[in-house]
Amino acid sequence: MSPLDPYFDRFATSRAHQARAHRLIPGGAHTYAKGDDQMPEWMPVVVDRGEGAHVWDLDGNRFIEYGQGLRAVTLGHAEPRVVAAAVRQMERGTNFSRPARVELEAAEAFLDLVGAECVKFCKDGSSATTAAVKVARAATGRDTVAMCGDHPFLSQDDWFIGTTPMDAGIPQAVKDLTVAFPYGDLGALVDVLDAHRPACVIMEAVRDESDPTDYLRACIAACRERGVVFVLDEMITGFRWSARGAQGLFGLDPDLSTFGKALANGHSVSALAGRRDLMAAGGLDTDADRVFLLSSTHGAETHGLAAAVETMRIARAEDVEGQLMRQGARLREGVAEVVRQSGAEGFVGTAGRDCNLVFYTRDPDGAASQPYRTLFLQELTRRGVLAPSFVITTAHTDPVIDETVEAVAGALAVYVRALDAGTTDGFLLGRPVQPVFRKKAGTVWTSVSRSGGDGAVSAHPRIRATPQDS
Structure with missing residues (x-):
């Protein structure tokens, strides 16, 4: 046999x-x-x-x-309270031709918890990180992206995937606009900043279980000295390491940050959050050239946002x-x-x-x-x-x-x-x-x-x- x-x-x-x-x-x-x-x-x-x-x-x-x-998923599959919140909202309608009440409710809950000034919701983490790159390019007038090469995944979009072995279909000109630096080596990051003058630095907060506070604060300071936008990718750390993400846990103040994954306990909700002066480029109250920030038919589906609101409530209330x-x-x-x-x-x-x-x-x-x-x-x-x-x-x-x-x-x-x-x-x-x-x-x-x-x-x-x- x-x-x-x-x-x-x-x-x-x-x-x-x-x-x-x-x-x-x-x-x-x-x-x-x-x-x-x-x-x-x-x-x-x-x-x-x-x-x-x-x-x-x-x-x-x-x-x-x-x-x-x-x-x-942080609360387990089909968590009853999250499911009930999503179902209640689905019964009221999932998508309209005007903003829904839950969009502001979710934004207020998120910003109160995380501590940022503005937020735009979307459906996947890649859209959020790519929007952060776009905002940084518009704000600085620069094209290059500096990313931490030791973190395994930042986006499915060309600016990141072009740095991986799966780079088929991505123009060389796009690949040349992304440079990498190693995690934990501040000197190497400074060299990249001075040599390439990037629009932004994007990275996750951690690579292992050690305390990264001093290193990350030094990274942020080095970026600010050179007019570089610092983007913190909180896809994994947000709502898992801390309800406020790594920025809350380690006392960081990134210019922009991106959240997803556990934000709605498995429902499709991600977020780009950050400083109002940067995010305003995607709004209606700016004199600058407009940035097509985040906009999709399903970007604010009501049931996903309702699930996010309930997930955030549980995260705050139940440790x-x-x-x-x-x-x-x-x-x-x-x-x-x-x-x-x-x-x-x-x-x-x-x-x-x-x-x-x-x-x-x-x-x-x-x-x-x-x-x-x-x-x-x-x-x-x-x-x-x-x-x-x-x-x-x-x-x-x-x-x-x-x-x-x-x-x-x-x-x-x-x-x-x-x-x-x-x-x-x-x-x-x-x-x-x-x-x-x-x-x-x-x-x-x-x-x-x-x-x-x-x-x-x-x-x-x-x-x-x-x-x-x-």
């Missing part, structure tokens, strides 16, 4: 679904980070529904899910950031203990702030390894844990975390055997997962079918898988 046999039945409906999806949707998903090349090959896991910390796939398998919605830190710490400590017991110290572990944990996987030589990452994902999925990261929500209660740690312990038993063998061969079913950005697809998506009476399997090439993106 083939070792793959259990997966024919357990994931059969998801596999059939993805075979159809790849014929109609490039990459089989509308978000690269959710592509099949990011999961073990025989475990595609197409989600049917979610509740709290759990999701159920098309085959009825239940999983504890981490990284919910690429960090967009969401504290819950995320406490539960994340419980998970981190539990994982560390079973790693120690298994003898896998130095090969598997967690990194990052407790509210935003990721894990690392290393091969017998101690090098970061995609095959060993895939093996770890495979064994967690086998045990009912879907964990591209260990990013937590308030719905991850003590029993959920304890169940997760038990699954990690089981996965580690297999992982250690593969370390002892010096290879994942014989342990990993199928090809490894792929990195976020790569020049070529490089893998073949396969459809698996039984062949003959002995349980053998055959893999049939269908479509080249697409690379991952955040």
